[in-house]
Amino acid sequence: MAKETAQRILEDVSNVIEQIEEEQVDGMIKQIIDSDSVFIVGSGRSELVGKAFAMRLMHLGLNVQVVGDVTTPAIKRGDCLIAISGSGETRIVTIATKIAKEVGARVVGITTKTSSTLGKHLDLTVEIKSKSKKPWKHPDSEVLKGKYDDLEPMGTLFEDSTHILLDGVIAQLMIEMKKT
Numbered sequence: 001m002a003k004e005t006a007q008r009i010l011e012d013v014s015n016v017i018e019q020i021e022e023e024q025v026d027g028m029i030k031q032i033i034d035s036d037s038v039f040i041v042g043s044g045r046s047e048l049v050g051k052a053f054a055m056r057l058m059h060l061g062l063n064v065q066v067v068g069d070v071t072t073p074a075i076k077r078g079d080c081l082i083a084i085s086g087s088g089e090t091r092i093v094t095i096a097t098k099i100a101k102e103v104g105a106r107v108v109g110i111t112t113k114t115s116s117t118l119g120k121h122l123d124l125t126v127e128i129k130s131k132s133k134k135p136w137k138h139p140d141s142e143v144l145k146g147k148y149d150d151l152e153p154m155g156t157l158f159e160d161s162t163h164i165l166l167d168g169v170i171a172q173l174m175i176e177m178k179k180t
Contacts, residue, residue, distance in 0.1 A: 035080035077104035088116025
């Protein structure tokens with residue numbers, strides 16, 4: 001049963017990945033290569049996906065930082081911030097994006113909502129066309145409910161799709177940087 005469920009989730013992720021515009025991903029790869037340092041910001045599960053990506057970038061020999069770590073230096077002109085937020089409204093992500101723009105860093109956003117607060121401050125958007133969490137209160141209870149598939153509640157499809165996409169970005173960077 002779990003194996004069949006995983007296969008259904010993989011199909012959903014594959015459908016989302018197919019809809020991502022190749023030019024957006026190519027632009028993101030160029031920003032990473034051309035940057036002095038790459039900074040990653042996200043919150044919750046998006047932060048975990050971002051940290052996995054940061055580790056892979058580090059393995060490629062790139063100078064990478066995760067926003068919020070105690071040893072993270074200040075972002076500056078010549079750097080690139082990769083901001084991950086399904087809704088595009090995550091406060092820590094939008095604040096980091098505004099700061100990065102103020103100092104002249106380039107900002108790449110990965111989001112489902114290009115018209116969001118995050119979307120307004122991006123140099124490049126990678127749009128993940130998946131559902132994001134849209135909770136609502138049931139009239140008879142205080143429990144938050146949402147309109148989404150039980151297999152991928154809330155932002156799960158966004159995070160799963162982003163994680164797989166970023167692994168693809170790493171594979172492409174390995175080719176372009178001639179690294180194994």
